[in-house]
Amino acid sequence: MSGHLLEVRDLRTVFRSDAGVAKAVDGVSWHVDRGETLALVGESGCGKSVTGLSLLRIVPRPHGEIVSGEVRLDGRDLLQLSERDMRAARGNDIAMIFQEPMTSLNPVFTIGDQIGEAIVTHRQTRPVEARKRVVALLDQVGIPDARRRIDDYPHHLSGGMRQRAMIAMAIACDPQVLIADEPTTALDVTIQAQILKLLRSLQDELHMGMVLITHDLGVVAESAHRVAVMYAGRIVETGGVRQVLRDPQHPYTQGLLQATPHAPKVGGARDRKLAEIRGLVPSLYDMPPGCAFAPRCPKAQATCQAVPPPLSETTEGRNVACYFPG
């Protein structure tokens, strides 16, 4: 069963505050293989980013805490590692890139220094060697004139270039798994396409498993192999990217797709209005006892309100958490 590169089982992460306990990630399981991209999709606050942070065990303390679950990387449970071993794994085995390229680099150091820092954190490298490696990395992520750019400060670079520098930092130690948390959200559309293409080609070169966290179904369609749709801390549907996007089974996925704008064909009229999903995401402090989506679901019945539906396999490789799928 456990031949997967990264396997998450029943992960639960909570945030405690005066208002109570918020189950940000509530029993999430998925896996990703070498060379495969899994997209975690969902709207803001559904727990997708917290899932990403949980994998690296960098959930903001003291309020956030991983309460249970397993995160097996090559069979080794990251959640059981000592803090020291975990630190050695971060960046080395499992790396992450963040949403905001404008603020994700330290303003007082050159990008060369920062990427070099990522290398010397894990490898015994002489400064000259590290610098060579940084130039190679900058080349690899498509920063032109790397030899000169290495001494630039982050404010000298555009958003797209900074995101490339961030990616260079993340892949500096050849991680097996790369978590990309909304890597293109802060960039404009043309740059988005370039960055996604870069991530795909790097994944092929380095044979990494990739977890792409996004709310953009366009990004999912373009880059992912498989999708896990999250709603209010739980996974509601998983499957191959084509299956899920062409034939969504869970009412939430269906709503999400209907709420996604498609670029109109040139000259063609707009074919349909966008449909909204009525209602609001339930508060994580006060979750309904049954299916979290039930209060907003057009198909909801009494069963849905009472007991949460389990994530069960409908067809091969396809899981849906709904009593009335389709």
Next chain:
Amino acid sequence: MTRLRTLWRHYRRNVTAVIGLSILGLVVVMAISAPLVFPADPWEIVSRPFTWPFQSWAYPLGTDALGRNVAAGIFHGARVSLLIGIVATIAALFVGVIVGAFAGFYGGLIDDVLMRFTEIFQTIPSFIFIFVVVAIFAPSVEIIVLAIAIVSWPPITRLVRGEFIALRGRDFIQGCIAIGMSDMRIIFVQALPNAMAPVIVTASVMVALAILAESGLAFLGLGDPNVMSWGTMIGAGRQVLRQAWYLTAIPGIAILLTVLSLNLIGDGLNDALNPRLRGRQ
């Protein structure tokens, strides 16, 4: 290097800040050159008492009630005042930055414990505390520096803590954690340089406050009796204020100018280090 040059380019635009820097430069030159210009001990009686300034070429600032050279006292006093100001500030920075960085970075219980500890020191009226420490121990330069440093570190701690709380949530610090960097390296190599701007500004003003505190002590007769400081001179001149007001006024002006220059420098640095203010003017 480019960083320093950019800083100077912004600093230079501020006329008052440049004036402040010039005055301080003069004081520093006085302090350094004191043993060359006035090789004799400033305590030495060299001439008739109560020679007024500008009456004798040998003693341009006159002589005091015992016939000591006031100019020599001002020069040698600059050494003591600057030394105490700078060493006390460095000591306060050392403690304040470390405590503040840990409190702000880790938050939670560590923050609570460190900040309650800091607040204990903040509730003590500073000058009274310095007074008591110096009165209990011998009034030596070391004890005075120590006492001033002890009352000066809490504001630095609060400042650094605030900066670190803001920095802790910044994405690039998260990024450092995500690449597996150790906490010490993140705190002192990655985060600290980002927190230094307000600390440098505060430090320049703290040097001024330390000089004032030392002068106040010396004025009250609790200065180090073995060193000539500006406060000591004012204290000595106080008794003869009505016959020879210049004995209080001259060291007083020296203190005023030095403290003023440090405040102007602090202002100038504040503008030059704060990128948001750079566009104005």
